[in-house]
Amino acid sequence: MKDAGYGRIVMTTSSAGLFGNFGQGNYAAAKMGVFGLMNALKHEGRKFNININTLAPMALTRMTEDIMSDKIKPLVKPEFVTPIVAWFCAEENTISGDVVEAGAGYYAKVQIVEGAGVVLGGGEIPTPELIQENYDKISDMSEAAPFDSANDIMRHVFRTLRPR
Incomplete structure (x- = not known):
């Protein structure tokens, strides 16, 4: 990416890392570490036109399928997360260093x-x-x-x- 003078990176964190969740201390620590890594890399990537953003997806996955209710599962299709990933990766996107919570048609920037x-x-x-x-x-x-x-x-x- 540096040699090309262009790049887009989308990292993945979790609301458990951003806000905490009972019983998930190790997972939360790792996911908040992604937030810190992105914050460092956004400065390093800037001069090479490399944008780095982070997504906190709220979607049905193998990890969440056993803990989500059947009523919620149809609402949190992974396809609702795809559009923001595509936009973060788009050449015309100039945003770098943002964290966005995304799922079920809901999108919100998260920041400290x-x-x-x-x-x-x-x-x-x-x-x-x-x-x-x-x-x-x-x-x-x-x-x-x-x-x-x-x-x-x-x-x-x-x-x-x-x-x-």
């Missing part, structure tokens, strides 16, 4: 976001009590934003720390 954050301690190491007192601010997601890379998050943190 980070809250606005709060600066504590005034340059000193904050106490656990200060963390507890401010945890509502730490966990506030009202101004959550996505970041494209670890470097983007670092820049955000240091801009936040800069005195105003």
Whole structure:
């Protein structure tokens, strides 16, 4: 792909990896690892016109056929997932680094976001009590934003720390 200056890669994750699921810790860890791998490769592939996206399919498979009810099985045909795979692989697709949940005619982008954050301690190491007192601010997601890379998050943190 590098030599051709073009490529499309579609990786597969799972909602168990993205959101967790009881009894699937090992599977979830592996599938979330795919998410991290894609996030690294999207930067490496960019200069070679290689787009990397990830699909979290919700479809009837050998793995899911014993756990899905007969009522749901006809709704989650794998054919509902095929169109987004085809589009991710299309030459005209310029999207890279997206994760999409797809199944039963439902399609949604999934991404990790980070809250606005709060600066504590005034340059000193904050106490656990200060963390507890401010945890509502730490966990506030009202101004959550996505970041494209670890470097983007670092820049955000240091801009936040800069005195105003």
